[in-house]
Amino acid sequence: MEASEIQSLIAKSREALTFAYCPYSKFKVGAALLTKEGKVFTGCNVENVSYPLCICAERTAIVKAVSEGYREFKAMAIATELPDTFASPCGACRQVLLEFGSNYDIFLTKPDMTYVKMTPAELLPLGFTPNLLLEPPNQDSS
Amino acid sequence: MEASEIQSLIAKSREALTFAYCPYSKFKVGAALLTKEGKVFTGCNVENVSYPLCICAERTAIVKAVSEGYREFKAMAIATELPDTFASPCGACRQVLLEFGSNYDIFLTKPDMTYVKMTPAELLPLGFTPNLLLEPPNQDSS
Amino acid sequence: MEASEIQSLIAKSREALTFAYCPYSKFKVGAALLTKEGKVFTGCNVENVSYPLCICAERTAIVKAVSEGYREFKAMAIATELPDTFASPCGACRQVLLEFGSNYDIFLTKPDMTYVKMTPAELLPLGFTPNLLLEPPNQDSS
Amino acid sequence: MEASEIQSLIAKSREALTFAYCPYSKFKVGAALLTKEGKVFTGCNVENVSYPLCICAERTAIVKAVSEGYREFKAMAIATELPDTFASPCGACRQVLLEFGSNYDIFLTKPDMTYVKMTPAELLPLGFTPNLLLEPPNQDSS
Numbered sequence: 014m015e016a017s018e019i020q021s022l023i024a025k026s027r028e029a030l031t032f033a034y035c036p037y038s039k040f041k042v043g044a045a046l047l048t049k050e051g052k053v054f055t056g057c058n059v060e061n062v063s064y065p066l067c068i069c070a071e072r073t074a075i076v077k078a079v080s081e082g083y084r085e086f087k088a089m090a091i092a093t094e095l096p097d098t099f100a101s102p103c104g105a106c107r108q109v110l111l112e113f114g115s116n117y118d119i120f121l122t123k124p125d126m127t128y129v130k131m132t133p134a135e136l137l138p139l140g141f142t143p144n145l146l147l148e149p150p151n152q153d154s155s
Numbered sequence: 156m157e158a159s160e161i162q163s164l165i166a167k168s169r170e171a172l173t174f175a176y177c178p179y180s181k182f183k184v185g186a187a188l189l190t191k192e193g194k195v196f197t198g199c200n201v202e203n204v205s206y207p208l209c210i211c212a213e214r215t216a217i218v219k220a221v222s223e224g225y226r227e228f229k230a231m232a233i234a235t236e237l238p239d240t241f242a243s244p245c246g247a248c249r250q251v252l253l254e255f256g257s258n259y260d261i262f263l264t265k266p267d268m269t270y271v272k273m274t275p276a277e278l279l280p281l282g283f284t285p286n287l288l289l290e291p292p293n294q295d296s297s
Numbered sequence: 298m299e300a301s302e303i304q305s306l307i308a309k310s311r312e313a314l315t316f317a318y319c320p321y322s323k324f325k326v327g328a329a330l331l332t333k334e335g336k337v338f339t340g341c342n343v344e345n346v347s348y349p350l351c352i353c354a355e356r357t358a359i360v361k362a363v364s365e366g367y368r369e370f371k372a373m374a375i376a377t378e379l380p381d382t383f384a385s386p387c388g389a390c391r392q393v394l395l396e397f398g399s400n401y402d403i404f405l406t407k408p409d410m411t412y413v414k415m416t417p418a419e420l421l422p423l424g425f426t427p428n429l430l431l432e433p434p435n436q437d438s439s
Numbered sequence: 440m441e442a443s444e445i446q447s448l449i450a451k452s453r454e455a456l457t458f459a460y461c462p463y464s465k466f467k468v469g470a471a472l473l474t475k476e477g478k479v480f481t482g483c484n485v486e487n488v489s490y491p492l493c494i495c496a497e498r499t500a501i502v503k504a505v506s507e508g509y510r511e512f513k514a515m516a517i518a519t520e521l522p523d524t525f526a527s528p529c530g531a532c533r534q535v536l537l538e539f540g541s542n543y544d545i546f547l548t549k550p551d552m553t554y555v556k557m558t559p560a561e562l563l564p565l566g567f568t569p570n571l572l573l574e575p576p577n578q579d580s581s
């Protein structure tokens with residue numbers, strides 16, 4: 014991706030953050046997901062009084078895309094308001110990112126628009142991958 | 156709501172179902188959420204090889220709406236392909252529905268477009284409600 | 298169940314609450330689950346910095362029992378420190394309670410040991426039940 | 440840890456797997472968690488008709504320990520029946536493992552008792568750690 018394209022995606026993740034519904038944590042997170050076709054889906058965290066039912070910004074963006082028919086992704090940018098920490102996806106979101114591919118760009122960003130670039134495979138080393146359950150176990154043996 | 160408006164919402168939930176990503180359960184679910192402003196957000200289930208990371212159609216619709224700035228809802232229709240069962244939200248989705256209001260219409264539908272109408276409060280009797288954690292416990296005592 | 302047996306189960310749910318790991322919500326919850334065989338499993342909430350990965354007291358008690366080979370339940374008591382509110386399970390926990398039976402006693406308690414008694418079926422009206430996915434849909438039609 | 444101690448923990452994770460409640464995936468997983476004090480807590484997966492409410496073996500073991508007052512861990516072994524794949528925790532479980540420490544042994548095992556050893560920090564590179572929300576953001580700046 015070109016630098017301007019990356020900065021645009023990060024900017025969209027920062028705008029998305031403003032929609033966060035987070036009365037419990039007060040911790041706003043935004044995400045912007047770029048599909049293979051060039052469409053962008055944004056997400057924010059949506060919390061719940063029962064904490065286990067909170068949903069993260071990254072997964073919000075993913076399910077939005079999938080529910081509109083998009084399943085192939087080129088990149089995601091993730092944003093928080095923490096000034097000195099690159100916004101890092103939680104383990105649950107990493108697993109959902111991996112479901113749709115092991116090798117696309119995930120930008121962990123700071124408010125100053127700097128970033129660290131990772132892939133789903135790097136975020137989840139030795140990851141539990143989709144094919145494990147879809148292939149019958151007994152086909153694994155040689 | 157008028158009958159035609161309800162039928163239109165149910166139709167949208169049935170269309171949404173076609174986008175379901177459900178390679179594990181093969182069980183397609185769709186939802187259509189009508190906001191106070193008259194906008195409709197659709198959702199489908201988005202599964203994961205790690206089952207706890209699956210997300211339901213109802214919650215997909217809710218987080219889509221919230222991530223676009225909509226938090227007040229008028230109605231939701233839920234659809235599956237089960238011919239003889241009204242599509243019923245799971246407990247997790249009921250809790251998320253309740254977060255945004257106790258008294259709006261939830262249509263549990265069948266493929267023949269018939270439905271049962273419930274409210275979030277009816278779906279979760281004596282529900283664990285948002286204000287429980289937002290209000291300090293010691294203000295409860297008289 | 299006899300009154301003394303109920304009070305004993307409630308007392309155990311209150312003791313269980315003291316083990317809660319809840320640095321984020323500061324909201325302690327306890328549960329005590331009585332199996333058909335007369336064994337009691339206790340649970341507390343176990344939170345996580347990523348809120349969606351928090352686990353409730355009720356589900357902690359259930360998975361403990363199942364992991365020791367117990368799947369048939371007679372009753373559960375749920376406790377919090379809220380003085381004036383009967384401790385009510387969230388929707389996610391209601392769904393997990395329903396997985397193991399629709400008709401056993403769930404005691405929603407207050408610190409003064411008073412309670413409201415419900416069943417999983419009452420807590421989740423028109424609930425999404427285990428047999429829906431285990432039976433092939435096309436066997437539903439008559 | 441000594442080899443015999445590791446083999447014993449793996450053996451316990453394999454026994455735990457037999458209790459799995461997994462009518463939906465038919466995929467049995469077991470876990471055995473060793474606390475700092477030398478106590479072992481076992482876990483299995485406990486599934487639900489609503490897939491998002493499934494709970495993994497690893498988290499079952501963790502919440503059991505915490506609910507009995509144990510929060511410091513020395514090692515966990517994870518087992519499945521896949522003959523040729525080291526049992527790998529999903530992202531959600533990795534996040535829960537990390538909540539209780541970044542540097543203890545996680546044994547990803549095969550039925551033949553061979554294993555790969557990882558730490559929570561290695562399983563979740565650049566992980567979203569507990570102190571992020573517990574420390575006020577504005578204390579991060581130098």
Ligand SMILES: [Zn+2]
Pocket residue numbers: 069070071072102103104105106107347
């Ligand atoms: Zn997340």
Ligand SMILES: [Zn+2]
Pocket residue numbers: 211212213214244245246247248249489
């Ligand atoms: Zn649901």
Ligand SMILES: [Zn+2]
Pocket residue numbers: 063353354355356386387388389390391
């Ligand atoms: Zn709960």
Ligand SMILES: [Zn+2]
Pocket residue numbers: 205495496497498528529530531532533
């Ligand atoms: Zn897991």
